[in-house]
Amino acid sequence: MIPRHQTVLLIVLLLASAAMGTVLWKQFRRAHERLLRGEATVPTEAPLVAPDQPATLMVANDADNTVEPRVLTLPLPQDSEARARALLGQLFEIDAAPDATHPVPGGPDSIAQVFLLPIPGANGKAAAEPPLLAVVNLTGSFAGGHPSGIEAETLTLRSICATLNANLPRIEQVRFLVDGQPRPTLAGHADLTRTYLAGPTEPGSGTRP
Amino acid sequence: MLDAAHGGDDPGAKLGAQAEKDFALALAGRLRSLLVARGMDVVVTREADVDLDADHRAEIANHAAAAACLSLHATLAGANGGPSVHLFLSSLPATKDVGLLPWRTAQSAWIERSIALAGVLNAALNAAGIPVALGRTPLAPLDSMTCPAAAVELALPPFADAHQASEAANAEFVPKVADALAAALVEWRSSESLPGRNQAGEPQP
Numbered sequence: 001m002i003p004r005h006q007t008v009l010l011i012v013l014l015l016a017s018a019a020m021g022t023v024l025w026k027q028f029r030r031a032h033e034r035l036l037r038g039e040a041t042v043p044t045e046a047p048l049v050a051p052d053q054p055a056t057l058m059v060a061n062d063a064d065n066t067v068e069p070r071v072l073t074l075p076l077p078q079d080s081e082a083r084a085r086a087l088l089g090q091l092f093e094i095d096a097a098p099d100a101t102h103p104v105p106g107g108p109d110s111i112a113q114v115f116l117l118p119i120p121g122a123n124g125k126a127a128a129e130p131p132l133l134a135v136v137n138l139t140g141s142f143a144g145g146h147p148s149g150i151e152a153e154t155l156t157l158r159s160i161c162a163t164l165n166a167n168l169p170r171i172e173q174v175r176f177l178v179d180g181q182p183r184p185t186l187a188g189h190a191d192l193t194r195t196y197l198a199g200p201t202e203p204g205s206g207t208r209p
Numbered sequence: 210m211l212d213a214a215h216g217g218d219d220p221g222a223k224l225g226a227q228a229e230k231d232f233a234l235a236l237a238g239r240l241r242s243l244l245v246a247r248g249m250d251v252v253v254t255r256e257a258d259v260d261l262d263a264d265h266r267a268e269i270a271n272h273a274a275a276a277a278c279l280s281l282h283a284t285l286a287g288a289n290g291g292p293s294v295h296l297f298l299s300s301l302p303a304t305k306d307v308g309l310l311p312w313r314t315a316q317s318a319w320i321e322r323s324i325a326l327a328g329v330l331n332a333a334l335n336a337a338g339i340p341v342a343l344g345r346t347p348l349a350p351l352d353s354m355t356c357p358a359a360a361v362e363l364a365l366p367p368f369a370d371a372h373q374a375s376e377a378a379n380a381e382f383v384p385k386v387a388d389a390l391a392a393a394l395v396e397w398r399s400s401e402s403l404p405g406r407n408q409a410g411e412p413q414p
Binding site: 062063064065103147148149150151152153154184185188189190191194196 | 215219221222223229282284285287290295297342343344346347348349352360362364
């Protein structure tokens with residue numbers, strides 16, 4: 001025979017377990033609804049890393065083999081390398097749009113990194129602001145999906161060089177890597193082993209071995 | 210000298226059902242026939258679907274001491290663009306020093322002649338009513354060639370058939386381009402043979 005006080009204790013424990021289970025279920029449901037509300041706000045608002053500033057993107061056009069300036073207002077980081085990466089990301093977003101004049105799939109994630117290095121042996125400039133070599137590291141998926149052709153590949157490289165020089169004039173030379181490695185060509189034609197000159201006179205058109 | 214781009218394991222651009230390497234080889238064959246029929250000696254870098262690296266292509270061109278070197282390419286035309294021709298030269302700066310030429314920049318001593326060659330090609334293509342876009346770019350075999358050199362890239366609608374130019378626009382356009390290139394090269398050879406120029410077209414002292 002179970003004593004009366006033990007029966008009462010068992011009933012109280014069962015009631016407490018049921019109450020705790022109900023509370024946990026309600027909390028789980030609330031958390032799930034919060035998560036769903038968060039996903040429903042896509043596209044998320046871009047984090048404000050810097051105030052909006054005018055930027056000149058040199059957008060390629062396959063129809064007439066040209067690279068034309070397009071001025072936009074963008075939130076750009078203060079750090080030069082991060083700024084260069086953000087600019088090229090924006091440029092590739094334009095190229096990846098359905099109505100692009102130089103359609104190239106990939107978008108902003110096509111740029112892995114941009115490194116800025118002083119050009120060895122450069123002189124004739126103020127020591128405080130030496131000319132820079134930009135090393136642009138593209139992703140393998142971007143190079144793999146790039147349209148193959150002399151004009152298409154050349155326009156992409158000209159567009160990158162001219163955009164960097166237009167916004168960061170100290171960048172006078174550009175070299176390209178793909179997934180951190182040298183690569184003979186972008187998509188079978190344009191030579192990626194060269195150093196591209198990004199000066200204002202002939203943006204992207206000159207090269208050095 | 211005619212260089213059919215790509216080949217072997219390197220297909221080049223995809224032109225619908227046809228690869229750039231096959232199209233370039235067919236175009237080189239067509240152009241060679243047109244030039245031989247006009248009494249010209251023609252050297253080609255490849256006559257079959259074989260691998261050939263850029264250095265080997267430049268070696269063939271340089272050993273031939275050719276009066277003109279054309280690298281033949283093709284790409285897909287843009288969605289809104291009709292067929293056209295892209296004419297590209299090396300982006301190396303011109304130099305007058307023709308002594309010992311570095312392999313990777315040998316074309317720099319010939320760039321002025323290459324510009325002149327591009328002018329003749331452009332005029333012939335324009336005369337045939339073919340849209341032409343001109344440009345300069347670093348291109349591996351071109352940069353090492355010691356001859357007046359240009360890359361000719363045909364921008365075409367996609368081919369529906371893997372082995373022949375069945376696309377109606379291409380069936381008309383490609384022979385037209387070949388005829389215009391052949392006419393330009395004949396004119397170029399005539400100008401190169403003028404008194405006061407050596408075999409390569411350089412002014413003689």
